[in-house]
Amino acid sequence: MSRVHRALACVLLAAAVAACGSDTAKRPSARKPAPDAKKVDPATAATITGKVILEGTAPQAPVIKMSSDAACGSAELRGESFVVDNGGLENVFVYVKDGLGDKYLFDTPTEPVKIDQKGCHYVPHVVGVRATQPLEVSNSDSTLHNVHGMPKDNREFNQGQAVAGIKNTLTFDTPEVLIPFKCDVHSWMYAYVGVVDHPYFAVTRDGGKFELRGLPPGTYSIEAVHEKLGRQSLPITLGEKDAKELTFTFKAP
Numbered sequence: 001m002s003r004v005h006r007a008l009a010c011v012l013l014a015a016a017v018a019a020c021g022s023d024t025a026k027r028p029s030a031r032k033p034a035p036d037a038k039k040v041d042p043a044t045a046a047t048i049t050g051k052v053i054l055e056g057t058a059p060q061a062p063v064i065k066m067s068s069d070a071a072c073g074s075a076e077l078r079g080e081s082f083v084v085d086n087g088g089l090e091n092v093f094v095y096v097k098d099g100l101g102d103k104y105l106f107d108t109p110t111e112p113v114k115i116d117q118k119g120c121h122y123v124p125h126v127v128g129v130r131a132t133q134p135l136e137v138s139n140s141d142s143t144l145h146n147v148h149g150m151p152k153d154n155r156e157f158n159q160g161q162a163v164a165g166i167k168n169t170l171t172f173d174t175p176e177v178l179i180p181f182k183c184d185v186h187s188w189m190y191a192y193v194g195v196v197d198h199p200y201f202a203v204t205r206d207g208g209k210f211e212l213r214g215l216p217p218g219t220y221s222i223e224a225v226h227e228k229l230g231r232q233s234l235p236i237t238l239g240e241k242d243a244k245e246l247t248f249t250f251k252a253p
Contacts, residue, residue, distance in 0.1 A: 031100075031102060031175070031197045032102060033102050033103075033104065033105050034101075034102040034103060037102060037103055037104055037105045038103070038104065038105060039104065039105050039106075040104055040214060040215075040216045041216070042214065044216070044217060044240040044241060045213070045214045045215060045216060045241070046215045046216070046217060046238035046239065046240070046241060046242040046243065046244070047211065047212065047213045047214075047215070047242070047243045047244075048211070048212040048215065048222065048236065048238070048244055048245070048246055049209070049210070049211045049212075049243070049244075049245050049246075050094070050209070050210055050211075050245050050246035050247055050248070051088055051204075051207070051208045051209050051210070051247050051248075052088060052089045052092045052094070052204045052208040052210070052224055052226075052247075052248045052249075052250065053087055053088060053089065053208060053247060053248065053249045053250070054082070054084050054087065054088070054089040054208075054249075054250055054251075054252055055249050055250065055251050055252060056251055056252030057252055058082040058084045058089075058252055059081075059082050059252070059253065061078040061079045061080070061081075061082060061083075062078065062079045063076060063077070063078055064077045064078065064079060064121075064188045066120055066186070066188070068186075069120065069143055069185075069186065071120075071141055071142050071143035072119065072120035072141065072143065072186070073119055073120070075119060077119065077120070077121055077188075079188075080121075080125040081227055081228050082228070082252075084208075085206070085207040085208070086207045087207070087208070088204070088206075088207035088208020088209065089204060089208045089226065089250060090203075090204050090205055090206075090207070090208055091125050091126045091192075091203065091204065091226070091227070092126075092203070092204040092208070092210075092224050092225065092226045092248070092250075093126055093128060093177060093178055093192070093194040093201065093202075093203055093224070093225045093226075094201065094202050094203075094204065094210045094212070094222065094223070094224045094225075094248075095128070095177065095194060095196050095200060095201035095202070095212075095222070095223060095225075096196075096198060096200040096201070096212065096215070096220050096221070096222060096223075097220075097221045097222065097223035097233060098220065098221040099218055099219055099220030099221055100198055100200075100216075100218075100220075103216075104198075104216060106130075106197070106198050106199055108130050108131070108132055108133050109130060109133050110133070110134070111134075112133070112134035112135060112136040112169060113127055113128070113129040113133065113134070113135050113136070114135075114136045114137075114138070115127060115135065115136070115137045115138070115181075115191060115193075116137075116138050116139075116140050117137070117138065117139045117140060117141055117145045117147075117161070117183070117189070118140040118141065119141070120141060120143070120145075120186050120188075120189060121188070121189055122181065122183075122189055122190065122191035124191070124203070125190075125191055125192070126178070126191070126192045126193075126194070126203045126227070127191070127192075127193055127194070127203065128193070128194040128195075128196065128201040128202070128203060129172070129193060129194070129195055130195070130196060130197065130198075130199070131172055131173060131174065131175055131195055131196065131197045132171050132172070132173060133171065134169050134170070134171055135169070135170045135171065135172070135193065136167055136168070136169050136170075137159075137161075137167065137168050137169075137170065137181075138161075138165075138166065138167040138168075139161035139163070139164055139165065139166045139167075140164055140165075141164055142163070142164045143185075144160065144161070144162050144163075144185050145160075145161045145183050145185060145186070145189070146158060146159060146160045146161060146183055146184050146185055147159045147161065147168060147170075147181060147183070148181065148182050148183065148184050149170070149179055149180075149181050149193075150179065150180050150181075150182070151172070151176050151179040152176065153174045153175075153176045154172045154173065154174050154176055154179065154195070157170065158184070172193075172195040174195070175195050175196050175197045176194075176195045177194040177195065177196065177223070177225050178192040178193065178194050178225055178227065179192065179193045179194075179195060180192055180227075181193060190227075192227050194225070199214065200212045200214075200215060204224075215238055216238075217238050217239050217240050217242070218237070218238060219235065219236070219237040219238075220235070220236055220237075220238070221233050221234070221235055222234050222235075222236055222246055224248040224250075226250060228253065229250045229251075229253070232248050232249075232250065234246050234248065
């Protein structure tokens with residue numbers, strides 16, 4: 001039996017196990033708006049901008065050896081857990097953790113958020129998606145991948161993608177930050193998905209910067225989540241049309 005066929009058999013077995021165990025516990029439900037909930041008034045909405053800083057020296061990104069699968073190509077690939085630009089930490093998921101309550105209505109996008117498996121790594125490494133919004137995961141490589149999501153509050157899944165061009169569409173009913181994705185065929189492949197029930201989230205880019213726009217006035221807890229360094233929360237109070245800044249500082253391991 002070839003390596004690909006052995007891997008495919010393992011993927012199918014794992015998928016069956018995941019499916020059998022997915023409904024054994026009652027899972028928390030998403031936030032439900034109050035009967036008198038309303039949409040945010042854009043005339044009074046506020047903005048938070050900020051940056052996530054890494055204090056200290058970041059671990060050197062390891063070179064990932066992909067020689068086990070020639071279809072992965074010969075390009076040098078490095079780990080994406082610690083991407084630092086001018087002291088700013090990228091790939092951090094920042095979102096409103098608390099403060100919205102049930103007072104507001106938010107339309108859920110129908111356009112899917114997309115993740116691609118390209119060059120034997122997930123692109124992008126970290127994404128955000130709304131609860132019940134489609135998430136499309138595709139395979140652009142001429143080799144077997146599988147999309148193995150390992151949530152705690154949503155249903156675990158494991159879907160094989162045997163050839164290039166295959167796409168799977170997923171949805172998550174419950175907010176959860178962060179959900180790790182992996183490929184069981186290529187052990188170095190990981191991605192992370194933040195699921196929230198409102199539009200106020202961002203992934204740090206361009207030297208650790210983020211922006212949360214269109215927030216109603218109020219007092220909030222803003223949380224920054226990194227796959228290796230954990231979580232930090234900061235409070236902030238916004239008035240009408242406010243524009244305020246927040247800075248998160250994580251210490252290098």
